[in-house]
Amino acid sequence: MRVKGLIFDFGFTLFSFENPSIEKYYDCFNRGLLKSLFILKQEKIIEEKEIDSFIKIFNRKRNTFFKSSIKTKEEFPTTLLFKSVLTALKERGYNIKDENVKEEFIENLAEIYHSCEEEEWKPYKETKFTLESLSKSSYLKIGLISNHPNHKTINNLLKNNEMKHYFDAIVTSAKFGKRKPNPDIFFYTLKKMGLNKDDAKDCMMVGDEAADAVGADRAGMQLILKEREYEFPFEREINLPNLIKIKSIKEVLNYIE
Numbered sequence: 001m002r003v004k005g006l007i008f009d010f011g012f013t014l015f016s017f018e019n020p021s022i023e024k025y026y027d028c029f030n031r032g033l034l035k036s037l038f039i040l041k042q043e044k045i046i047e048e049k050e051i052d053s054f055i056k057i058f059n060r061k062r063n064t065f066f067k068s069s070i071k072t073k074e075e076f077p078t079t080l081l082f083k084s085v086l087t088a089l090k091e092r093g094y095n096i097k098d099e100n101v102k103e104e105f106i107e108n109l110a111e112i113y114h115s116c117e118e119e120e121w122k123p124y125k126e127t128k129f130t131l132e133s134l135s136k137s138s139y140l141k142i143g144l145i146s147n148h149p150n151h152k153t154i155n156n157l158l159k160n161n162e163m164k165h166y167f168d169a170i171v172t173s174a175k176f177g178k179r180k181p182n183p184d185i186f187f188y189t190l191k192k193m194g195l196n197k198d199d200a201k202d203c204m205m206v207g208d209e210a211a212d213a214v215g216a217d218r219a220g221m222q223l224i225l226k227e228r229e230y231e232f233p234f235e236r237e238i239n240l241p242n243l244i245k246i247k248s249i250k251e252v253l254n255y256i257e
């Protein structure tokens with residue numbers, strides 16, 4: 001089969017998180033939150049005495065949003081998280097001065113919140129070579145789907161590593177609203193790549209976890225499983241026929257004419 005389109009997952013497929021652990025993830029987010037709080041205070045939107053309540057509500061909502069997103073396959077973007085915490089504080093009678101807060105400011109807050117995490121994601125050493133080699137094909141379309149609550153973070157990482165131009169479509173669950181394995185995010189990405197649902201059978205998804213595998217299967221696409229050394233907690237097993245497994249991202253090149 002001549003592959004018309006290749007869709008990559010981001011985390012642990014094209015980029016790796018250095019020495020991953022749950023503790024390290026949480027440490028990144030907590031440090032990011034402190035940076036965002038500094039901005040909120042500096043802009044006089046919240047006061048020092050409101051910080052503890054902000055953190056408490058933020059952490060509670062972050063967990064609720066995260067759990068719901070896993071269950072419903074809908075994404076709750078980080079921008080929405082910040083907005084809902086400010087609203088919740090106001091409802092509890094806190095004097096939050098967010099009347100003049102613009103969407104752009106909230107987007108900036110979300111970007112800062114994810115900035116510590118952003119520093120930890122590094123492309124695998126074969127990623128650039130692989131994308132560069134694939135981009136030489138005149139007919140192959142290249143896409144990316146990431147389950148991430150902040151679009152800008154993924155965009156920054158691709159831009160700062162000079163990889164953005166390789167993609168015909170960059171889709172995050174933050175922007176689309178639904179997460180993998182919902183097949184809609186796959187069909188939406190195909191469309192953005194200039195393909196349609198009927199082309200799915202001639203496309204391949206490259207990913208490292210069940211959400212990639214199940215979603216690709218539902219959308220009618222073949223999966224290439226990038227095997228990962230780090231095991232996620234509560235990892236779901238992937239049971240699909242004709243599963244192709246690779247260890248290095250550059251092995252993708254073997255499946256493209």
Ligand SMILES: [Mg+2]
Nearest residue numbers: 009011012208
């Ligand atoms: Mg991944």
